[in-house]
Amino acid sequence: NAGVTQTPKFQVLKTGQSMTLQCAQDMNHNSMYWYRQDPGMGLRLIYYSASEGTTDKGEVPNGYNVSRLNKREFSLRLESAAPSQTSVYFCASRRQDGSNYGYTFGSGTRLTVV
């Protein structure tokens, strides 16, 4: 099925460990985004990529890095995980036509850092 695929769905890390969250979309969207969702905070933008080969910081980029590997894939890396990075992470991509919906979200990655 067409959409945004995120892996893994769940992950537990120890403080200081590193990991990469993978995101891929097969809808030929130009823009891709990484958000984190915390209780009582709403979703916040970590990084985004307006097009292949470009990345920019969002609202909460500290402790993260991203790679736009190609048009389909946009990965998020935690180099040294901290308990404050315990959250649910969502990848999204965006159509740029006049459609009704605009954004497509992945199913989320629930990350716990102990």
Place this chain on the structure above:
Amino acid sequence: KNEVEQSPQNLTAQEGEFITINCSYSVGISALHWLQQHPGGGIVSLFMLSSGKKKHGRLIATINIQEKHSSLHITASHPRDSAVYICAVTTGANSKLTFGKGITLSVRP
């Protein structure tokens, strides 16, 4: 003050009721989005609108640009409508989303 405010924070309704969820924003926007998130689930985009009104099934979304306000209406509500409803706005050329905190809706049978 958040740029996007939603009210009420929690809402409980009986099956069949007409439900209204409100969203106010304080910045200039290019579009407003309504999103739905079921417990433990992913996020689904319901509407994107920049003026007027849109309808999809039992859902209706309206926006008043002058008043910086939008409403999401659910007609003939059903327990499967129980979810978190999130309002978000798009600002700027890169179309980054700014989210409200969401409203938790519970529809009782």
